[in-house]
Amino acid sequence: MQLPVKISYRGLEKSDQIDNLVLDYAARLEKFCDHINRCDVAIEQTNHTHQKG
Template identity: 45%
Template sequence: MELPLEITYRNLTKNETIDSLVREQVEKLEKVCDHINSCRVAVEKEHENPETGSPYRVRIDLTVKRGHEIAVDKNSGKNRQYEALQPLIKDAFKAARRQLLELTERQRNEVKQH
């Protein structure tokens, strides 16, 4: 992996399983777009509140060449869709992948045809 990757844990202990999952997901993003400059991932455990669901939150910030940025912020929400952290991380990266695909498609269409 050539892409600079920064993984931050907030209110959680650093976890090699989570680190490995994040690296795996970032490698998938690199296959979609080869001009990502940096990737920052924040994994957070918020204070658990019965009304807001599972206490996890994942934020992904990507910097892409030409000055573009992609940000994804996922949390479990009130419906407790994510009881575990791993599915939340995978879903956040799926959202990032969709945004990255849209960006690369827009960039292709911006290229002037001569």
């Protein structure tokens, strides 16, 4: 069974390399647990606004 994976990006551009990496990890998950029915992944860029002082 092919695990449906939904990848959403927040604060950065979509990347095919990241998509492929996420799909590889999802395929690994499917090997260990066959009753997973979907995988939602959120990729976001952290906002570091702290300054010293």
